[in-house]
Amino acid sequence: MNATLLFVQALNGLQFGLILFLIAAGLTLVFGVMDFINLAHGVQYMVGAYLVAAFSAWTGSFGWALLLALPSALAFGLLLEVLVFRHLYDRDHLDQVLATFGVILFLNQGVKFVWGAAPLSVPVPELLSGSVEIASGLLYPVYRLAIIAAGLVVAALLYGLVNHTRVGMLVRAGASNASMVSALGVNIQRLFMIVFGFGAMLAGFAGAMVAPILSVEPGMGDNILILAFVVIVIGGIGSIRGAFLAALLIGLVDTVGRTFAPNLLRLFLDPAAASQTGRAIAPMLIYIFMAAVLFFRPSGLFPVKR
Amino acid sequence: MTELAETPSAPMPSLATRFEIVPIVLFAAFVAAPLFAMVSGAEGYVLSLLTRVMVFGIAAMALDLILGYGALVSFGHAAFLGLGGYAVGILASHGIEDLLVQIPVALAASAIFALITGAISLRTKGVYFIMITLAFGQMLYFLATSLAAYGGDDGMTLASRSLVAGSSILENDFTFYWVCLLCLLGAYAFSRSVVASRFGRVLRGTKENAIRMEAIGFQPFRYQLAAYVLSGMMAGLAGCLLANQAEFVSPAYMTWQRSGELIFMVVLGGLGSLHGAIIGAAAFLLLEEFLPEILHGLSFFLGEETRAHLAENWKMVFGPLLILIVLFVRGGIMGLLRRPHHG
Numbered sequence: 001m002n003a004t005l006l007f008v009q010a011l012n013g014l015q016f017g018l019i020l021f022l023i024a025a026g027l028t029l030v031f032g033v034m035d036f037i038n039l040a041h042g043v044q045y046m047v048g049a050y051l052v053a054a055f056s057a058w059t060g061s062f063g064w065a066l067l068l069a070l071p072s073a074l075a076f077g078l079l080l081e082v083l084v085f086r087h088l089y090d091r092d093h094l095d096q097v098l099a100t101f102g103v104i105l106f107l108n109q110g111v112k113f114v115w116g117a118a119p120l121s122v123p124v125p126e127l128l129s130g131s132v133e134i135a136s137g138l139l140y141p142v143y144r145l146a147i148i149a150a151g152l153v154v155a156a157l158l159y160g161l162v163n164h165t166r167v168g169m170l171v172r173a174g175a176s177n178a179s180m181v182s183a184l185g186v187n188i189q190r191l192f193m194i195v196f197g198f199g200a201m202l203a204g205f206a207g208a209m210v211a212p213i214l215s216v217e218p219g220m221g222d223n224i225l226i227l228a229f230v231v232i233v234i235g236g237i238g239s240i241r242g243a244f245l246a247a248l249l250i251g252l253v254d255t256v257g258r259t260f261a262p263n264l265l266r267l268f269l270d271p272a273a274a275s276q277t278g279r280a281i282a283p284m285l286i287y288i289f290m291a292a293v294l295f296f297r298p299s300g301l302f303p304v305k306r
Numbered sequence: 307m308t309e310l311a312e313t314p315s316a317p318m319p320s321l322a323t324r325f326e327i328v329p330i331v332l333f334a335a336f337v338a339a340p341l342f343a344m345v346s347g348a349e350g351y352v353l354s355l356l357t358r359v360m361v362f363g364i365a366a367m368a369l370d371l372i373l374g375y376g377a378l379v380s381f382g383h384a385a386f387l388g389l390g391g392y393a394v395g396i397l398a399s400h401g402i403e404d405l406l407v408q409i410p411v412a413l414a415a416s417a418i419f420a421l422i423t424g425a426i427s428l429r430t431k432g433v434y435f436i437m438i439t440l441a442f443g444q445m446l447y448f449l450a451t452s453l454a455a456y457g458g459d460d461g462m463t464l465a466s467r468s469l470v471a472g473s474s475i476l477e478n479d480f481t482f483y484w485v486c487l488l489c490l491l492g493a494y495a496f497s498r499s500v501v502a503s504r505f506g507r508v509l510r511g512t513k514e515n516a517i518r519m520e521a522i523g524f525q526p527f528r529y530q531l532a533a534y535v536l537s538g539m540m541a542g543l544a545g546c547l548l549a550n551q552a553e554f555v556s557p558a559y560m561t562w563q564r565s566g567e568l569i570f571m572v573v574l575g576g577l578g579s580l581h582g583a584i585i586g587a588a589a590f591l592l593l594e595e596f597l598p599e600i601l602h603g604l605s606f607f608l609g610e611e612t613r614a615h616l617a618e619n620w621k622m623v624f625g626p627l628l629i630l631i632v633l634f635v636r637g638g639i640m641g642l643l644r645r646p647h648h649g
Binding site for chain 2: 284
């Protein structure tokens with residue numbers, strides 16, 4: 001019984017970790033290549049979820065909604081880049097934090113303005129609804145498995161793109177030394193735009209994928225943004241590989257910790273106290289984990305060589 | 307070597323004396339405000355708004371101490387507001403309602419938290435420092451949400467304001483206002499003397515160039531940590547006052563958005579002048595309070611329904627306003643006040 005619970009929680013953790021990776025991948029590239037702190041990355045995830053909610057209400061099909069939402073999220077990210085972020089690249093981190101904080105305020109209210117404050121729900125696509133039996137007597141929703149598959153596919157694509165294409169090479173070069181890349185005759189402004197738009201699209205994709213299993217509401221990107229930051233800081237800023245491993249670690253630590261912290265504590269404390277402290281400690285686990293990682297490795301697990 | 311040549315030591319004292327007029331006007335305004343409140347007819351409202359301004363002024367000033375003078379971007383300073391608030395709330399729920407006990411406990415809790423988290427955070431630099439302070443803030447936030455005995459997610463309402471040496475004088479809004487003003491003045495005078503002291507000069511030197519400070523025999527880490535602890539304690543004091551002002555404590559005190567607002571207050575007022583942070587807090591809170599009405603008034607040419615809609619969605623104006631301020635008002639409000647002098 002305990003083993004199957006652990007297995008299900010591990011799957012949930014994997015799914016959560018992959019969603020985190022989709023968000024963190026864009027964030028770590030933007031951060032690594034442009035040295036730009038984008039707090040508004042979380043609202044791009046929210047916008048992705050809202051777009052898919054709006055399009056699926058319009059077309060009646062999740063597949064079409066996803067196909068429409070991705071280019072829209074890309075276009076939206078590029079619009080933000082041109083309107084706001086472009087003017088912040090040569091500012092210090094403090095200014096970037098504040099201005100992108102302003103973008104969050106605007107967009108959180110903006111979606112309320114357009115779609116209302118009440119949470120929207122997106123139906124799970126017909127094809128992927130229901131559950132499969134993954135072990136005897138153990139049912140798991142197909143859609144969550146689909147998220148895991150999609151996350152793994154995107155991670156593989158991203159790996160290929162970053163490590164085996166010319167653009168990927170420039171991105172990696174940019175993460176180690178952006179001014180050198182620029183000096184070698186690469187149009188760094190365009191590279192920035194590509195990275196930025198791509199990151200926005202990935203975040204939007206993550207938002208679109210979770211829309212059917214979470215409620216789509218204003219501010220849904222705020223907390224996941226912080227987790228994405230935890231991921232990229234643990235992984236090492238600018239490192240896709242680091243972001244991938246850290247995202248899975250965080251997903252597992254968070255999900256499994258929430259279930260098993262009370263159980264583990266029961267070994268030392270009486271049940272009531274154990275469940276009380278367990279519930280208190282579980283959400284703090286990932287932050288304690290991050291503090292521990294940074295204590296021993298102040299620039300993350302896979303620091304990009306400079 | 308070139309850097310040495312570029313930075314002749316600025317004549318700080320003369321600059322400082324030139325702008326002393328600003329804090330005097332500021333504090334005179336705070337002293338005169340209760341009179342205005344009595345005349346205005348809405349004295350409870352005006353007093354509670356201004357008390358909030360002063361409390362956040364203390365918190366923003368605390369942040370300015372490390373942000374403006376030490377270039378340490380702490381993105382988790384709201385945690386200290388929460389520590390102060392919960393010190394009041396938790397002690398009060400156990401029958402210890404005297405502010406003379408609550409404040410020392412809050413200060414001690416803040417100091418310990420700042421000492422531990424600061425010692426870890428200061429090992430990192432730049433972006434990593436921003437993120438790790440954010441993580442510690444979140445940690446405390448989630449701890450507060452899980453404190454079921456003390457209200458959990460919903461927070462807890464205080465039965466009354468704290469006592470002072472056994473008497474309930476703080477129940478009077480005017481008295482509470484004066485106490486807050488006294489705390490603000492005290493915190494300001496204290497911060498001023500810290501900044502002007504040898505300690506403050508080392509801190510500023512570290513901000514300019516930590517390696518050089520190390521080379522001439524200082525240990526930047528110790529100074530930064532001490533400043534971080536002082537700053538945390540001041541913000542903890544603000545938390546005590548905030549809990550008494552609202553008569554309510556909740557995890558919402560510690561959200562990362564609140565930390566972001568504190569940073570914004572400091573930058574809006576102008577980094578590194580202390581009273582700038584108070585002005586920034588005032589500007590932020592007053593803008594937040596009156597922007598809906600301002601929008602309603604400015605849009606007189608639109609239909610009534612659109613106007614109401616606009617006022618309701620004031621944050622859609624507030625956000626872009628924030629971006630514009632960052633992009634175009636370098637140096638914040640103090641920078642604007644300063645500019646004419648350079649003429």
